[in-house]
Amino acid sequence: MHVKPIKSESDYETALARVGDLMSAEPGSPEFDELEVLSTLVEAWEAKHHAIAHPDPIDAIAFRMEQAGLRQRDLVPYIGSASKVSEVMKRQRPLTLAMIKNLHSGLGIPAEVLLREPARGPGKDALDPARLPWGEIVKRGWLPGFTGTTREARSRCHELVACLVPQSANSCLQPALYRRSIRGGAAMDDHAVTAWTSRIVSLACAQTLPGRYERGIVDGAFVSGLVRLSFLDDGPRLAREYLGKHGIHLVVERHLPKTRVDGAATLLPDGSPVIGLSLRFDRLDNFWFCLAHELGHVALHLGEGGDEWFVDDLEAEAEGGERSREAEADAWASEALMPAETWAGVGSVRREAEVRALARKLSVSPAIIAGRVRFEQRNYKLLNDLVGQGEVRRQFGVA
Known part of the structure; x- marks a missing residue:
């Protein structure tokens, strides 16, 4: 040697x-x-x-x-x-x-x-600015006024970390660093999650909503009105307007590598809810379920203090103490999109014509019914033409 x-x-x-x-x-x-x-x-x-x-x-x-x-x-x-x-x-x-x-x-x-030494487990280390995903941050233009390279951003990480949130929204950064409940099938990179949630906060704080949030407003009547919008061609965009009129922020930002995030929910310091969606899967059935799931967290789990994030990979099974709350949000979303009493009276629905006829009768998107059928039968080859593939991102201007 x-x-x-x-x-x-x-x-x-x-x-x-x-x-x-x-x-x-x-x-x-x-x-x-x-x-x-x-x-x-x-x-x-x-x-x-x-x-x-x-x-x-x-x-x-x-x-x-x-x-x-x-x-x-x-x-x-x-x-x-x-x-x-x-x-x-x-x-x-x-x-x-x-x-x-x-x-x-x-x-x-x-x-x-x-061969490198792994970092210690989640929660044992403070946020390390050097470990934020600077390549994605620079590429996506999240640093106003910064025109340098990824290498330069990393070398100035301690300075630039404050730029992830505009100065006018600095008071909103704190929720992104609070306790997080993460539902994920693979280990999510905590620094990538922090970058993404910080971006969601930044965009939410930049929004001026026409309505003011009233705690407790997200109930059966509220969600019924929301779901009816799914029947319209531009339902996702109208859903954002509907939520905004009730003081709820809906922010769309593509997920970062090493996160697999579908959606997230939290409260800003002023008490207004924020729902972040990544549109990781560009399908109408996924959009409506993910939105309903995060609204479930708003209705059931987020308190007045705004001291928690729910960050969800909806393909994954929740673990440990989060299992019950994730199951509650799943059940809430299913009931919101298709009440159990209504679904029980539907009977067997498999053919495209049957789904479209039921959608017209209930005034909901065929994608919601198709998604429910596919999930319950664990057959994701069924009704492919009805789940709205490629019909969501364009409404939000997401590439």
């Missing part, structure tokens, strides 16, 4: 390439010893010269899952079992060299990233 110190960027790149070559080394071999030494040298160089160049390994795994549309169960072949996957993604179990080799070869995650 002949290992040289890393004294330049060229040495660093050479060492990284060699680390990749050695990932198949067997424990106890000279090559494995070389891998360990090189990994230590690479980490030391990065700590000094690239302190924020690479993501945390768990963040990198979550990002790769986001890119490939994977769930935690898809990691079992690389990590070993469902329980091990859960513990790794919750930062309760360290990655072993065998796991690192499997993730590197199977998912293409750079070895130098997986």
